[in-house]
Amino acid sequence: MRTPGTRPIVSDIGILSGEADQSLDTARQVSSESDGRQMVYLETYGCQMNVSDSEIVASVLRGSGFGLTRDPDSADVVLINTCAIRENAEQKVRRRLETFRSRKQKRAPDLKLGVLGCMAERLREKLLDEEKLVDLVVGPDAYRDLPNLLDASLESGQSAVNVQLSKEETYADISPVRYDSNGVSAFVSIMRGCDNMCSFCVVPFTRGRERSRPTASILDECAKLVDAGYREVTVLGQNVNSYRDGVNGQSVSFAELLHRISLLSPDLRIRYSTSHPKDCSDELLHVHRERDNVCNFIHLPVQHGNTAMLERMRRTYSREEYLALVERARRIVPGLALSTDIIAGFCGETEEEHRDTLSLMEAVRYDHAFNFIYSERPGTYASKKYEDDVPEEVKKRRLSEIIELQSAHSLESNQRDVGRVLRVLVEGPSRKSDEQLCGRTDSNKMVVFDDAGFVKGQYVDVRVERCTSATLLGTAVSSGANKLEASSPATTVGAPQ
Ligand code: 5AD
Ligand code: SF4
Numbered sequence: 030m031r032t033p034g035t036r037p038i039v040s041d042i043g044i045l046s047g048e049a050d051q052s053l054d055t056a057r058q059v060s061s062e063s064d065g066r067q068m069v070y071l072e073t074y075g076c077q078m079n080v081s082d083s084e085i086v087a088s089v090l091r092g093s094g095f096g097l098t099r100d101p102d103s104a105d106v107v108l109i110n111t112c113a114i115r116e117n118a119e120q121k122v123r124r125r126l127e128t129f130r131s132r133k134q135k136r137a138p139d140l141k142l143g144v145l146g147c148m149a150e151r152l153r154e155k156l157l158d159e160e161k162l163v164d165l166v167v168g169p170d171a172y173r174d175l176p177n178l179l180d181a182s183l184e185s186g187q188s189a190v191n192v193q194l195s196k197e198e199t200y201a202d203i204s205p206v207r208y209d210s211n212g213v214s215a216f217v218s219i220m221r222g223c224d225n226m227c228s229f230c231v232v233p234f235t236r237g238r239e240r241s242r243p244t245a246s247i248l249d250e251c252a253k254l255v256d257a258g259y260r261e262v263t264v265l266g267q268n269v270n271s272y273r274d275g276v277n278g279q280s281v282s283f284a285e286l287l288h289r290i291s292l293l294s295p296d297l298r299i300r301y302s303t304s305h306p307k308d309c310s311d312e313l314l315h316v317h318r319e320r321d322n323v324c325n326f327i328h329l330p331v332q333h334g335n336t337a338m339l340e341r342m343r344r345t346y347s348r349e350e351y352l353a354l355v356e357r358a359r360r361i362v363p364g365l366a367l368s369t370d371i372i373a374g375f376c377g378e379t380e381e382e383h384r385d386t387l388s389l390m391e392a393v394r395y396d397h398a399f400n401f402i403y404s405e406r407p408g409t410y411a412s413k414k415y416e417d418d419v420p421e422e423v424k425k426r427r428l429s430e431i432i433e434l435q436s437a438h439s440l441e442s443n444q445r446d447v448g449r450v451l452r453v454l455v456e457g458p459s460r461k462s463d464e465q466l467c468g469r470t471d472s473n474k475m476v477v478f479d480d481a482g483f484v485k486g487q488y489v490d491v492r493v494e495r496c497t498s499a500t501l502l503g504t505a506v507s508s509g510a511n512k513l514e515a516s517s518p519a520t521t522v523g524a525p526q
Contacts, residue, residue: 075112084205194237334389366472374424
């Protein structure tokens with residue numbers, strides 16, 4: 030067991046700047062200076078929710094006196110926050126664990142190696158007992174227990190494990206340590222787990238049942254972010270728009286929650302991820318329409334364009350219902366930008382069904398899409414009931430057709446913005462040049478423009494002059510008034526959409 034008071038409480042962990050990379054399967058690293066404490070190196074794979082979880086882990090560790098380091102070579106403990114959504118994500122993490130294990134065997138026998146998050150539950154026996162790859166396995170609902178488990182393992186030299194899933198845990202009272210934030214945009218986790226049981230998806234098994242965090246604690250965290258100078262929050266949940274806080278006799282829907290967050294400050298932009306079409310209510314669409322600082326952008330994963338496939342995927346809507354939703358959303362929220370997730374090569378997919386995905390894309394013309402090849406996940410309904418029978422080359426070819434079509438649509442969408450003046454929230458220097466800044470529009474498009482003395486967190490109006498399918502390039506025409514109310518971010522000069 031942990032002996033309290035054996036190490037000093039870390040006073041604080043500085044917020045590091047850097048461009049936020051929200052892509053999947055990206056490693057993130059924690060940083061801080063060592064001063065004789067047990068030092069932890071934390072690396073994160075997977076979705077935004079995992080990034081947010083690592084901020085909670087950092088807070089729990091800090092509160093128990095651990096230090097955090099950017100340098101794995103100087104760490105006493107290496108923790109990998111893992112993703113299990115697709116096979117290649119798991120393989121990537123495994124390779125990383127093997128690298129650390131071999132480092133431990135050769136150079137650092139006392140190093141503790143731990144697996145956190147989505148791979149923990151399913152692979153605990155394999156990782157701990159069979160392969161003896163790691164010393165510590167901690168599931169996504171057991172992070173409060175991490176200091177005890179670490180202490181136990183550090184003191185006894187034994188392995189330690191807690192993969193218990195919870196029906197209540199939301200980490201509502203834990204203030205995340207935003208160690209890798211750009212100081213402008215932050216993630217705020219508002220619900221955990223998923224009850225949807227899409228047949229291809231392992232998340233309900235790795236993360237457990239849906240539960241929502243109390244509204245008051247969310248509003249409190251957002252208000253603190255505003256006070257700390259943040260200008261954008263992305264509220265997160267596996268099925269974020271099924272949020273409902275009904276604990277204190279009053280029920281707060283997701284739409285109501287967004288509305289309340291939007292009232293905190295006109296300078297705070299609000300996004301969310303990831304939503305399910307079944308929970309995209311008219312009430313929510315009206316919040317997008319009525320509140321200028323709720324972004325006119327929705328990530329609305331469709332997964333497939335064919336109704337029979339959607340049924341096999343257990344998505345609970347048909348192609349026609351999804352298209353009707355898109356039509357309704359665009360009618361209620363003029364200028365709404367949409368992105369999606371699409372899976373190519375799910376069980377039994379015929380060529381004709383695949384073409385339905387392409388035709389749905391043509392009908393919707395998404396601004397952006399995340400596209401994946403289906404990979405079977407153990408324990409899912411699909412793995413038990415369907416055959417993963419689309420050959421790998423066919424899956425790859427279908428994926429490349431989807432990607433090619435989406436690139437054309439993204440380019441078209443960006444070309445429509447050329448000539449317009451868009452309001453951009455400055456995130457920092459661009460990746461390619463210190464003389465240029467980058468930031469996002471309300472519709473989540475990345476804009477790069479020359480630095481004329483603007484600062485991070487400022488709203489700047491930029492005239493778009495050129496574009497690629499991924500980025501808008503332009504020139505600042507004025508400094509934003511730092512008030513979203515001054516001109517709606519969706520309001521553009523130039524040709525109507
Ligand atoms: N294979 C491929 N893609 C998957 N996703 C979820 N499970 C799988 C799987 N088994 C995709 C879905 C989801 C996104 C986060 O990952 O498109 O929306
Ligand atoms: Fe997985 Fe479906 Fe839940 Fe999304 S909604 S996390 S795809 S089960």
